[in-house]
Amino acid sequence: MREPERQVTPDAAAEPGGDRDDSLLLLFLCCHSALTPASAIALTLRAVGGLTTGEIARAFLVPEATMGQRISRAKRTLKATGEPFARPAPAEWAGAAAGRAARALPDLQ
Secondary structure, three states: OOOOOOOOOOOOHHHHOOOOOHHHHHHHHHHHOOOOOOHHHHHHHHOOOOOOHHHHHHHHHHHHHHHHHHHHHHHHHHHHOOOOOOOOOHHHHHHHHHHHHHHOOOHHH
């Protein structure tokens, strides 16, 4: 039997202002250019949206095990990039968001 997924929450005491919402940071990370659009969307729904793997699998019309693997591969891909888990500067938000959204949703351009 597969063990239940757990939510990872940053330690609020680990950094100054640790009580802030890191949803935007997670969104930028989940839409990384190294991920395929399907993987970026699935990871975003899991990490930012809080959906379960089963819920995401049903939305994608794939088995839960397939979606679990897709999300795991996406996490490994992000880790392999070696980029720091850091929030973009506010001046970079618009450009970064537009560029990542365009890559994640190419059919909407």
